[in-house]
Amino acid sequence: MFSAFYEIVKSIPKGKVASYGQVASLAGFNGCARQVGYALHNNPDPETIPCHRVVFKDGSLSSAFAFGGIDVHRKLLEDEGVGFIGDKVDMKIFSL
Numbered sequence: 001m002f003s004a005f006y007e008i009v010k011s012i013p014k015g016k017v018a019s020y021g022q023v024a025s026l027a028g029f030n031g032c033a034r035q036v037g038y039a040l041h042n043n044p045d046p047e048t049i050p051c052h053r054v055v056f057k058d059g060s061l062s063s064a065f066a067f068g069g070i071d072v073h074r075k076l077l078e079d080e081g082v083g084f085i086g087d088k089v090d091m092k093i094f095s096l
Contacts, residue, residue: 001027001029001032001035001039002035002039004027004028004029005023005024005027005029005035005036005039005040006039006043006044006045006049007027008023008026008027009023009040009049009050009051009053009054010048010049010050012050012053012054012096014080014081015080015081015082015094016053016082016094016095016096017053017054017055017059017077017082017089017091017094017095017096018053018054018055018095018096019033019054019055019056019057019091019095020033020034020036020037020054020055020056020057021033021036021057022057022095022096023036023054024036036054037062037064040054041064043067046067051067052065052067052072052073052076052077053077053080055089055091057091058088058091059084059085059088059089059090059091059095060087060088060089061073061074061077061087061088061089077089082094
């Protein structure tokens with residue numbers, strides 16, 4: 001299951017995001033958004049699995065981002081050109 005999640009996350013292009021639920025669904029595991037979160041929190045290879053491109057379905061960022069916290073999460077996305085409305089990713093423009 002986790003390897004399928006990692007493959008989907010690897011396919012999210014720079015400048016785009018997907019929700020935890022989208023990743024689960026695309027991997028063939030509808031309803032497993034929490035498992036995606038667990039898998040990404042334990043990301044074995046952050047250099048090739050860009051877990052920062054996964055956000056909540058409303059565009060908010062996880063306070064549990066394992067690789068530096070919410071501020072680092074936002075900066076990584078902004079550095080890739082992802083736009084925000086307040087503290088949430090503009091999902092209408094930047095979601096897969």
